[in-house]
Amino acid sequence: MILLFNALDIPSFIISYRELIIYEPLVLMVTLLQKQLTMAKSQYILPPGVVLRLENVSVVYKMPRGIARVVDNITIDIYEGKITGIVGESGSGKSMLAGAMLRAVPRPGKILGRVLFGSKSYGVVDMLSIDKERLRRIRWKEIAMVFQGAQNSFNPVIKIKDHFIDTAKAHGWNDEEAVLDKASKLLEMVKLEPDRVLEAYPHQLSGGMKQRVLIALSLLLDPYVLILDEPTSALDTISQKVIVDLLRDIHERTGITMIFITHDLPLISSLVDYVAIMYGFKIIEYMSIEELIKRPLHPYTKGLIRSIPPVHGDLSQVRPIPGVHPDPIEPPPGCRFSPRCPVAEGKCFEKHPELIRISEDHFVACHKWSMMEGFDPWEKS
Ligand SMILES: Nc1ncnc2c1ncn2[C@@H]1O[C@H](COP(=O)(O)OP(=O)(O)O)[C@@H](O)[C@H]1O
Ligand code: SF4
Numbered sequence: 129m130i131l132l133f134n135a136l137d138i139p140s141f142i143i144s145y146r147e148l149i150i151y152e153p154l155v156l157m158v159t160l161l162q163k164q165l166t167m168a169k170s171q172y173i174l175p176p177g178v179v180l181r182l183e184n185v186s187v188v189y190k191m192p193r194g195i196a197r198v199v200d201n202i203t204i205d206i207y208e209g210k211i212t213g214i215v216g217e218s219g220s221g222k223s224m225l226a227g228a229m230l231r232a233v234p235r236p237g238k239i240l241g242r243v244l245f246g247s248k249s250y251g252v253v254d255m256l257s258i259d260k261e262r263l264r265r266i267r268w269k270e271i272a273m274v275f276q277g278a279q280n281s282f283n284p285v286i287k288i289k290d291h292f293i294d295t296a297k298a299h300g301w302n303d304e305e306a307v308l309d310k311a312s313k314l315l316e317m318v319k320l321e322p323d324r325v326l327e328a329y330p331h332q333l334s335g336g337m338k339q340r341v342l343i344a345l346s347l348l349l350d351p352y353v354l355i356l357d358e359p360t361s362a363l364d365t366i367s368q369k370v371i372v373d374l375l376r377d378i379h380e381r382t383g384i385t386m387i388f389i390t391h392d393l394p395l396i397s398s399l400v401d402y403v404a405i406m407y408g409f410k411i412i413e414y415m416s417i418e419e420l421i422k423r424p425l426h427p428y429t430k431g432l433i434r435s436i437p438p439v440h441g442d443l444s445q446v447r448p449i450p451g452v453h454p455d456p457i458e459p460p461p462g463c464r465f466s467p468r469c470p471v472a473e474g475k476c477f478e479k480h481p482e483l484i485r486i487s488e489d490h491f492v493a494c495h496k497w498s499m500m501e502g503f504d505p506w507e508k509s
């Protein structure tokens with residue numbers, strides 16, 4: 129069976145091992161051929177192991193002052209079954225990038241480029257050009273997102289159970305008993321008491337509990353990609369850790385692909401497999417967590433690591449990166465980071481460096497990356 133699977137060259141996310149075990153060989157053959165046809169209908173291809181590919185994605189707003197490019201020409205692959213952190217300071221374009229993945233940026237923003245997604249129902253699709261009906265089906269059922277600040281968007285006058293029922297109904301699932309059964313299991317998975325929480329109104333729950341309900345709600349339709357935009361930002365340190373531990377547990381149980389967006393690098397370092405660092409509406413470094421720990425190369429990434437407060441809590445040791453984040457309408461010419469970079473020179477002020485692959489699991493956008501290994505650009509500052 130595995131040979132047949134490989135011979136047809138079907139990416140691994142198209143068929144699960146459960147299907148391999150429970151299907152009779154003949155049925156399996158038909159299923160594979162059907163799926164192959166779905167793939168054949170699709171004009172796009174994703175490499176094995178990639179579930180989401182952003183190609184030259186930008187998000188632009190026409191403002192009175194000029195064009196704001198709040199996501200600027202980003203190309204990145206998101207790996208299936210892995211947890212990817214997207215990290216950057218406030219205003220760097222993280223939420224806009226997440227919105228672009230789901231074709232859901234605030235009006236009147238325009239999304240340019242291509243967002244290729246390996247849909248189980250439709251093969252590889254471009255999220256930016258598929259029809260609205262398919263997009264609606266993919267959202268929640270295949271990719272779900274917990275939006276930034278979503279814990280404030282609960283309807284205060286309806287109980288938590290009705291949030292689950294309404295979400296299911298919006299996607300054509302009308303069997304309330306089955307929905308509540310599933311909701312209970314999910315609430316248990318996020319370590320909440322289902323009986324109490326389902327009957328509660330949002331204001332009766334703490335911030336951390338609401339965030340856990342949101343995670344449970346996002347999993348209601350069994351998506352296999354989950355995007356979480358700053359899911360811990362309004363929480364105290366202990367609740368933040370609880371959420372991170374829960375997400376690790378959910379990932380271990382389900383194998384779901386996760387994208388965790390945050391400004392807090394240390395928070396996610398024990399959770400993620402890959403980290404994309406955003407600066408100035410671009411990704412400036414993208415690497416496996418092992419590479420981040422072993423050899424961060426971009427001066428901004430090194431600055432972020434250096435600005436992490438020490439564990440013993442001596443705040444005089446915190447060294448924030450001096451300067452301010454660029455403006456999306458008039459970004460600096462050359463490297464976006466050049467006005468703040470301690471080692472900027474010549475070319476840095478003229479041309480923005482492309483994000484280039486320097487090893488299997490490491491991409492960086494810096495003209496001087498090759499001299500950065502083992503070098504501290506911040507030493508004298
Ligand atoms: N509705 C909007 N219209 C135009 N620009 C916006 C809008 N929302 C945010 N921005 C701008 O887009 C940029 C990126 O914002 P965002 O993606 O929210 O950043 P982050 O999530 O990294 O904090 C910021 O410069 C912000 O001012
Ligand atoms: S390209 Fe130049 S300015 Fe930009 S991060 Fe690298 S060294 Fe600094």
Ligand SMILES: [Mg+2]
Binds near residue numbers: 222358
């Ligand atoms: Mg944001």
